[in-house]
Amino acid sequence: MSSVGIDQISFYTSNHFLDLRTLASAHKIDPEKYYLGIGQEKIAMAAHDEDIVTMAASAAAPLFKDESSKIISTLLFATETSIDQSKSAGVYVHRLLGLHENCRVVELKQACYSATAAVQMACALVSREPSSTVLVIASDIAKYDLDSPGEATQGCGAIAMLIRANPKILTIDPHVGNYTEDVMDFWRPNYRNTPIVDGKYSTKIYLKSLKKAWENFCQSSHLEFNDFQHFCYHLPFSRMGQKAHRHLAKINKCPLQMADIDAQTQHSLIYNKLLGNSYAAALFIGFTSLIENHPSDLAGQKIGFFSYGSGCVAEFFSGTIVQGYQEHLFSDEHRVMLEKRNELTYDEYLALYTVPDPQEGESVVFAPDTTGRFRLAKISDHKREYVQS
Ligand code: CAA
DSSP: OOOEEEEEEEEEOOSEEEEHHHHHHHHTSOTHIIIIIIOOOEEEEOOTTOOHHHHHHHHHGGGGSSSOGGGEEEEEEEOSSOSOSSSOHHHHHHHHTTOOTTOEEEEEOBTBTHHHHHHHHHHHHHHHSTTOEEEEEEEEEEOOOTTSTTGGGOEEEEEEEEEEESOSSEEEOSOOEEEEOOOOSEEOOTTOSSOEEOHHHHHHHHHHHHHHHHHHHHHHHOOOGGGOSEEEEOOSSHHHHHHHHHHHHHHTTOOSOHHHHHHTTGGGGHHHHHHBOOGGGHHHHHHHHHHHHOSSOOTTOEEEEEEEETTTEEEEEEEEEOTTGGGGOOHHHHHHHHHTOEEOOHHHHHHHHSOOOOTTSOOEEOOSOOOSSEEEEEEETTEEEEEEO
């Protein structure tokens, strides 16, 4: 059977950001707590005329530069910041991208893990029908209560991937390691806009899940720690990824120096430090960061992936970078998008934080603000209206 995996990968984040030095100054604390302690520099803040739908469509649009979007047989949309309890956000994206009317669309949820489930399901669909192309999108706006410990770990972003046979970027191995446990570390009841978080506990459960998923992965795959050159982790904040990898190295009695262990994750953290947590999208934006920023040719190298979704479900899986992958990246577009962002003052950040929420069917028209390709123009009569920018 031919290999299956990521053929194209593109991400989007908002054009607004808050530097965490500004947040530290407003809170009268040492900025190094953010820059060093949690390893974050900036948080992306969505404009009022963007949401998970517009971010998703903006992430995916570049994938259809050279070929028709009509080829997509299934769109799997992963998110934990859904805009509707019933209708999939993917159905709006289906129209915005001009997908075929015979394309299947569904939304998946399990906190930050769901994009990995989507990728594995996409691989299974492509294995069954090798000529098909599945579009996987993860899109989230990570929002915490003001003045809470999570505030500095906010952010937003969307990732879009084409999953195909004989992929041009990453072949994904069939063996995985899973771990599931019913815990209350981070959750968001339907009536809340922000999550309830037991922060310190969540970091402990993350590390426990890593160990458990890794052990399960080793049993099923027969691969070892030393078989991998690089690792990508779910990134609620970049220091979590660094700590997780040191933990995994210790469990495996890795003889490398700390600097060499850190080098195995270093390039995957770059984008996360600049845009913050993007929940379901974070692991794959981290992978994009690795392949777009690592100075060496990574072709043939084995990558380990750890996906974690609070609540919790975790998965360790692996893949191999394909020869010539550099020809198929959107590195320049991503660099320009990050360079052209607008820095917010603290007051502007607070204004963006308070998103209009017309719960009684009243009409809200949004002034153009996002520089993304799609925007939320209006919410009226409980309906969201999306347009091309
Ligand atoms: N200079 C340098 N470092 C400093 C510092 C300073 N002036 N002041 C503090 N620090 C360091 C601390 O020593 C600490 O480092 P260690 O972790 O190595 O001990 C680090 O900064 C963080 O400081 P605190 O321990 O005081 O922690 P906090 O109160 O800022 O909260 C947090 C940290 C609990 C992770 C909080 O950010 C949070 O609740 N975040 C949201 C939940 C989260 O992201 N959990 C992660 C696992 S769950 C998950 O992954 C799913 C998801 O996406 C949410």
